[in-house]
Amino acid sequence: MTIDTQSNGTTMTEVGQFLKNPPGSFTVEAFGSEYRVHCSEENLVFIDNFRSGDCDIVFQNSLGRKLKMHNLWEYTRMRKSLLSKRIYVLVSRCDQNIPESSKKEPSEPKVLQKYVLSIDGGNPMIKWQMERGLDWAISSVAGESYRVEIDLSEILESLGAAGVIAENLMNCNPTWKDSSFTLKYYSDALFDFPHWFGFSKRSFKLRLINT
Numbered sequence: 001m002t003i004d005t006q007s008n009g010t011t012m013t014e015v016g017q018f019l020k021n022p023p024g025s026f027t028v029e030a031f032g033s034e035y036r037v038h039c040s041e042e043n044l045v046f047i048d049n050f051r052s053g054d055c056d057i058v059f060q061n062s063l064g065r066k067l068k069m070h071n072l073w074e075y076t077r078m079r080k081s082l083l084s085k086r087i088y089v090l091v092s093r094c095d096q097n098i099p100e101s102s103k104k105e106p107s108e109p110k111v112l113q114k115y116v117l118s119i120d121g122g123n124p125m126i127k128w129q130m131e132r133g134l135d136w137a138i139s140s141v142a143g144e145s146y147r148v149e150i151d152l153s154e155i156l157e158s159l160g161a162a163g164v165i166a167e168n169l170m171n172c173n174p175t176w177k178d179s180s181f182t183l184k185y186y187s188d189a190l191f192d193f194p195h196w197f198g199f200s201k202r203s204f205k206l207r208l209i210n211t
Contacts, residue, residue, distance in 0.1 A: 008208060009086075009120030012159060015052050018116045025086075036060055039088075044081055044121070046181035047090045052114060065089070066182040075185055082130055084122045091117050091156060092177040109175055117152060125209040133204035144187035146200035153179040158208045 022028050025040040034056045039045055045062040069075045094109035119126055130150075137148040156176045180203075 008123045008125060009118075010155065010159075010208060011118045012091075012115045012156075013118075015057070015090075015114040015116060019057070023118075034058060042085060043088060044085045045088045047088060047116075050090060050114075065178070065180075066184060068184045068186060070186050070188075078183065079134060082121050082134075083127050087119050087121050087181075089117050089152060089178075089181050091115050091152070091179050094175050094177050109177060111177065112174075117156070119152070119155065119206065126206060129204075129206050129209075133206075136204065137202040140202060141200040145185055145192050146202065147182055147184045149180050149182045149201075149203040151180045151203055151205040154205050154207045 019028050019035055019037070022037070025043055027038045029036045029038070033054055035058065037057065037059045039059070039061045041061075043061075045059050046065050046067065047059045047062045048065050049056065049058050051057070067078070069078060091114070092111045093113045093115065094111050121127060121130060133150065134148070137146065153176055156179055160174065
């Protein structure tokens with residue numbers, strides 16, 4: 001199943017369907033129980049290696065869910081890409097209901113389905129939110145180094161509220177896992193105390209805004 005919101009270019013595809021019918025800029029190779037996914041440079045992929053069923057999935061051109069940058073040139077290049085390219089992130093639909101037998105012990109939500117979420121960084125509304133969030137993050141930190149989390153949970157909640165999630169997953173107590181990606185900027189400052197003590201962490205949300 002692939003969900004496509006035509007107004008802003010946001011899509012969400014089940015992992016199995018993505019591997020069987022990848023977008024035109026992706027190719028998938030199977031090597032035994034491993035799938036290797038290649039993508040062109042026109043995309044930004046923030047997906048770590050993961051397992052789906054009995055298979056290992058490797059996005060070979062992925063930047064990883066947490067991207068490190070070490071100078072202004074790297075940041076400027078990444079910012080330009082975020083504001084112009086299609087962005088791909090792996091997200092998981094989970095069930096918050098915990099069986100009575102498990103409530104006495106800490107338990108992670110049960111993963112029901114994994115999806116590849118894609119947003120168009122060049123869409124005017126997404127681009128405007130991204131620019132504003134990145135500018136705010138930089139202007140609000142006190143030190144040279146910082147990290148900013150781009151939170152996609154409200155996009156996912158909007159898709160769920162619109163009834164685009166499979167009906168068999170709507171009978172649970174749903175939540176989303178891994179609904180963000182993070183940019184980390186490291187400077188060579190000798191005494192970057194705000195960063196060392198965790199005061200330079202920022203986060204902003206992207207939302208679906210119909211035009």
